[in-house]
Structures are given as C-alpha cells and as structure tokens.
Amino acid sequence: MASVQVVRSEWTKIRSVASTMWTLGIAAVVTIALGMLISALLSRDWEHLPPEERAAFDPTYMSFAGMSLGQLAMIVFGVLVVSNEYSTGMIRTSLAAVPQRGRLLFSKITVATALAFAVGLATSFVAFLLGQSMLGEHRTSLDEPGVLRAVVGGALYMTLIAVFSMGVAAMLRSPMPALGILMPFFFLVSNILSNVSATKKVARYLPDQAGSTIMQVVPRAGDAAPYGPWGGLGIMVLWVLAALVGGYVLLRHRDA
C-alpha cells in the first residue's frame, strides 16, 4: 500500500520536525542510562539478594530495565508522528496531496517504523553491552543461548510499542487522549494488573506483558507464561495489527 514517492515525502516530514526526532533520542538515552543504573545497583547489592532471586537472575533482561521508562518516549514518538498531522491541520494538506488514505497512512507508518527499529536496535545493543559491563562477574554475553534473540527482541519490542501507539493515535487523532490512554496504561495499569493475582492470567496477554518475554532469557520463576518468547511477541504483533486496522478503517471512513 505504501508507495516510493509517498515514503520519500513522509521521510522528509519526519526528519524535518525536531520534536519527533527528540523523542527518539530520549527513548534511547533513558533506556540505556536507566538500564545501566539498575544493573550497577543490583550488582552492588548481589550479596543481599535471597537465593531464589539469585537463581532466577536474568542478566540480559536486567540490562533492559530502563525499557519501562524508555518505552514511554517511544509511545510519545508513535503518537506524535501520526497525531501532529491532526493537531496542526496538516492532515488536510496531506490528504489533498495523497487522497489514497491507506497509502498515506501506511507510508507514514513504514517510515516511522523503520526509524523506530533503527533507533531501537542501536539502543538495545548499547543497553545490553553497557548493562553487562555494570554487572561485572554476573554478566552474560551474546554467545550464550537466547541472548542474541533477546537483544534483537528488545529492538522489536521498542518498535512494536511505537507502532501500536501510531495505530491508536490514528484512531483517536488528537495527541492528548492518545497519550492520556497509552502512557498510564503501559506505565501503571499493565504492571498493576500483572501483579494482582486475580488479573495476572489475563494481564499476560496485554501487548507489553506478552511482548516483553522476547527480552527474557531466563523465564520468570514460578509463573512461566503459557507461550514462549516468540509466542509472546506474536501476541504483541496481533495487538499492533488490530490497532493499525482500527486506525485505517476510521481514517478511510472519516471526513478529514
């Protein structure tokens, strides 16, 4: 559905607005720095950890600890890329230039996804390498089984969070409701639901809970999920597709 000339146009759009580029930079810095900090703190307190926690320790996942905050910047990126067309009125100019609405939306999402993945991949590798350097003797390496998958998975996770946000923003149009729903949901609600025993089983199928299993090498002790890392990522992909279909259907039928 995307076309070369519209993709080129969307690339110009995305790179010529400072705010969207800033959010990607913040996502990278926050994820890397927070992961390093938490890894360093944990390494220092290793002696005080209970044995069962030591046994289930996942050094790879630990270096992605900054993701919980860094993903919020990815959400902002995804939302802004789509909704700033609406909040500025640019959407009418854009649709007059590209009246095939699916082509406009998917060209935009193609460009933003590629950019998010590039930043996500760099972030994920740097977060892993620097995180491991903080863990000292408890570190792991990319040669260990499942570690490379988890690191590439970190990039996929960040990308999918951004794409999910794009779909939601395409449905809601205005940035405030989109951010108002997505930020608290991924930062608070999803975590609360997954820690309350009554909702735990359902919460496993939320996009971030399912998707983040791709970054785990050692399964969480006691409550192994009924799906593997790729299964979890697959669940997240389904959420993303649903959001994109919703955004596309609404864009197609709505007056701009």
Place this chain on the structure above:
Amino acid sequence: MIELEALTKRYGEKVAVNNLTFTVRPGIVTGFLGPNGAGKSTTMRMVLGLDRPTMGEVRIDGKRYDQLKDPLTYIGALLDAKAVHGGRSAYHHLLCLAQSNGIPKSRVAEVLDAVGLTAVARKKAKGFSYGMGQRLGIAGALLGDPRILMFDEPVNGLDPEGIHWIRTLMKSLAAQGRTVFVSSHLMSEMAVTADHLVVIGQGRLLADTSMADFIERNSRSYVRIRTPQRERLLDVLCEAGITAVDADGGALEVDGGKPEWIGDLAAQHQVVLHELSPRQASLEEAFMRLTAESVEYHAHTGAVPVPDEALTASARQAWGSGWKKGA
C-alpha cells in the same frame, strides 16, 4: 474544469450542502459567494475528497479526486492557511508535498520565489504572520503547476498589499487559461475579482451567472419619492413619460431618474414632496437580499424538493422584483 453534480452533504439532520450542480470553467475567475455557514468550505472540502458527499459527486477534468494520479498537478488548493505543521520550515513543508506528487525539487524554490518567501524559506512556519502563512498555502497550491486552482477566502485577514497581490495573482492565473475558483463572503471582493459568480445560501444554489449580468441587474440607481398628492404626481410623471412604481410605505420609486429632474417637474406642477432621495442598490445589498430570500424560501417550501433550475429562476425573479419594491 470542476463539475459538481447534485452534490449533497448532511451532518445528521443538518443539510450543509443541498443538491448543488454547477460547473467551474477555465480561463476565468469564478467567485463562490455565500454568507458564513452557507456551505462554501464544505463544498470545497468535497471537491478535494476530504469530506465524503452524502449524495452526488464532483469531477475534476472528468475524474474523481482520488482517481487523479499526482493530484497536485491537476488542482492546487488553499483551504486553510493554518494547515501546516508549525515546527516544519516552509521549504520542507513544500518539499514533502512535492515529493508525494513526483514534482521536481527545483519547483519548491520557484514557488517560494513566486510568493516572496525565499528569505524565510528555512524558518519554521509557526513564526509566520497570517499573511505569510497565506502565501505559503498559495505556494503549495501553485507547486504542481496545476490547471485548476481553488482558494477558500484567500483575502481574509490580509493587509491591503496582500489583498492586492492575491487579486492580481488570481486574474493572471485565469488569464493563462487556468480554472480559478475562489470563495468569499464579501460581494465587494467578488465584484473586483470574479468574472463569473456562483451564489449559495443554506447550501443551495441561488445564482450561477456572469458578474456582468449580476451587476447589470443589481447595481441600478433609483429615486425614492414620498408625496401627499400621489395621484397628481403619478399623472405628472406619466405625462413626462416617466414610469414610477409603488414601494413600501406608500412611496414611489423611479428607475434611473435624476432627482433634480423630478424635483423641477414637481415644482412646475406645484406638487408637494415629502421626500425626494437618490438611492443606489449596492451589490452587497443585492447579495444580502438574495441570500435572505433563500432562507425565507427554504422555510416556506419545507421538504418539497425543487429542481435547481427552478430554484435559480425563482430566486432571480425574486431579487429582480425585490429591489423595485425597495425591500
């Protein structure tokens, strides 16, 4: 060429555009006139495929808007000067539009130059004044060198220099053989720019006429007379070969007559006059009367569907007789 056929847009119960059929032809400036809320912007959004018609259709050179390959090369539009991302520079705004329609990059510099924004091309659009925003919008419309141009209220909020610039631009575009379709709620603005006039009120077509015809029919001067000796004055006027018609409040009106002339005549025949005043029906008044009548007409006929031509004819007749009555 823009062709509208039975174009209708409803928002729930409210009918914004009601069965509009007209054609905007090349080589002239066509003014699209109507009071605020008449449905002009809705109609223009439907031309660009931004809003979907409830019924009817619009064709641009025979095609639906979304069937046009690289639409900016067929039709350029300025709908809203603020339809720009404020964080993007004028150059990048135009560049992304050019790329989406396969228009060469060199064209961006050309249109920036044409609208006089070259010096601020790299500045963010949010720092632009309203007039600069309007110029940027026009640069976007000109970008694809289209044969059809459409402007929604382009002179709104502009200073006299900007207004003059836009008027000159529209006329020169039409002189190059392009189709120019421009909306306004000001008759006076249309009178100096448009060659042809499409008037709507309450979403309905009220007139589709050449500007010359409209002026001829509406900008006539007359003399208003009040006298206690009405019958005597009528005899005097009749003898002098002057036709007077009844107006409201028992007054008489004489088309195109000179007040001096009628005053002299009345004095000669010792007729008492209480009022003798030259009057001019301005185009603005004619326009207001026309649109006001559309409201009246609309209310009286209710749901009875009336074909456009009949509506137009009756509206014409109504305003013709309207000014004679001095409504």
